[in-house]
Amino acid sequence: MNEQIDWKHLPFGYYPTDYNVRCTFKDGKWGEIEVTSSDKIELHMAATCLHYGQELFEGLKAFRGSDGKVRIFRMKDNAERVRSSARGILMEPIPEDLFCRMCEMVVKLNERFIPPYGSGASLYIRPLEIGLSPSIGVKAAKEYMFIVMVTPVGPYFKTGFGCTDICIMRDYDRVAPRGTGRFKIGGNYAASLVASEHAHEMGFSAVLFLDPKEKKYLDECGPANFFAIIDGKYVTPKSDSILPSITNRALMTLARDMGIEVEERHIAVEELERASEAGACGTAAVISPVGKVKDIDTGKEYVIARDGKPGPICTKLYNALSDIRLGDAPDNHDWNTILDI
Numbered sequence: 001m002n003e004q005i006d007w008k009h010l011p012f013g014y015y016p017t018d019y020n021v022r023c024t025f026k027d028g029k030w031g032e033i034e035v036t037s038s039d040k041i042e043l044h045m046a047a048t049c050l051h052y053g054q055e056l057f058e059g060l061k062a063f064r065g066s067d068g069k070v071r072i073f074r075m076k077d078n079a080e081r082v083r084s085s086a087r088g089i090l091m092e093p094i095p096e097d098l099f100c101r102m103c104e105m106v107v108k109l110n111e112r113f114i115p116p117y118g119s120g121a122s123l124y125i126r127p128l129e130i131g132l133s134p135s136i137g138v139k140a141a142k143e144y145m146f147i148v149m150v151t152p153v154g155p156y157f158k159t160g161f162g163c164t165d166i167c168i169m170r171d172y173d174r175v176a177p178r179g180t181g182r183f184k185i186g187g188n189y190a191a192s193l194v195a196s197e198h199a200h201e202m203g204f205s206a207v208l209f210l211d212p213k214e215k216k217y218l219d220e221c222g223p224a225n226f227f228a229i230i231d232g233k234y235v236t237p238k239s240d241s242i243l244p245s246i247t248n249r250a251l252m253t254l255a256r257d258m259g260i261e262v263e264e265r266h267i268a269v270e271e272l273e274r275a276s277e278a279g280a281c282g283t284a285a286v287i288s289p290v291g292k293v294k295d296i297d298t299g300k301e302y303v304i305a306r307d308g309k310p311g312p313i314c315t316k317l318y319n320a321l322s323d324i325r326l327g328d329a330p331d332n333h334d335w336n337t338i339l340d341i
């Protein structure tokens with residue numbers, strides 16, 4: 001059945017699975033969960049998701065553990081964030097319980113696509129919501145569809161847990177200072193595409209965006225948060241224009257558990273001089289250790305990983321996070337939902 005899947009070399013891409021689950025908000029209430037094997041959606045051509053960007057999504061992962069059990073990592077946190085994103089662009093927030101039931105259901109239905117323990121891969125869960133109602137006037141839809149699809153994935157950055165180089169550019173902003181950066185909505189990603197493409201053309205894997213107001217402080221790194229180890233502390237940007245990363249929050253907790261001081265604060269670009277390690281972190285990125293940060297405008301290059309290898313704190317954090325998600329270490333913070341399959 002799955003013999004053709006090369007689990008160890010899966011890219012971060014779309015691999016078709018058997019089912020997805022859907023639920024529609026209509027007449028002021030959410031309906032029943034529908035299971036389908038179709039990967040198509042029928043839409044009105046004037047739907048608000050097509051014209052006015054009423055689209056949001058989430059990303060979380062399920063893992064097969066060494067004990068054979070399947071765990072979804074921090075699902076309730078994604079449920080909370082998806083509701084915040086919905087409120088951010090006047091969409092209908094999905095109830096937490098419905099969100100969790102849909103995620104669990106779609107993972108169970110596609111159990112054969114959960115990568116085996118030890119493969120380094122996982123089952124990526126991608127919930128999304130769209131505004132369905134036709135509207136030519138700029139206003140929120142009355143009807144919404146929530147879909148949860150899954151796809152088995154490998155590492156987001158090609159280097160996996162190897163160092164990757166990123167760059168700073170001041171010509172592009174991903175979001176506005178008091179805009180939608182803290183919500184996980186499609187428009188933010190559309191707004192990042194030109195900058196990302198430019199960075200890729202110059203040989204960098206991502207853009208380290210600066211704060212859009214003053215362009216003095218580090219914000220986030222493409223589709224991931226950013227952290228650095230400075231003077232032995234885990235330092236990560238405090239900013240209203242970044243997505244509150246669930247992975248970053250987990251890493252902050254794990255760092256504190258290890259006795260590492262954590263600072264959430266503005267980080268001036270020049271502080272990169274003092275960083276002994278740095279990483280991009282997120283569900284897709286996990287931790288992608290940063291090798292160098294090139295400031296394209298000033299020409300300055302901040303070499304972070306002098307030997308080109310992930311540093312000791314990044315490595316310890318990465319292993320601690322992996323062990324919890326795979327059931328190899330106790331889940332002291334109650335982050336995993338274990339499925340009854």
Ligand code: PLP
Nearest residue numbers: 223224225243245246247282283
């Ligand atoms: N920042 C952006 C822009 C993202 O797209 C993501 C991915 O979800 C993250 C940060 C990391 O967030 P999380 O750790 O919750 O996946």
Ligand code: COI
Nearest residue numbers: 059060223282283284285
């Ligand atoms: C995630 O980490 O889940 C993301 O959503 C990143 C992504 C846009 C690929």
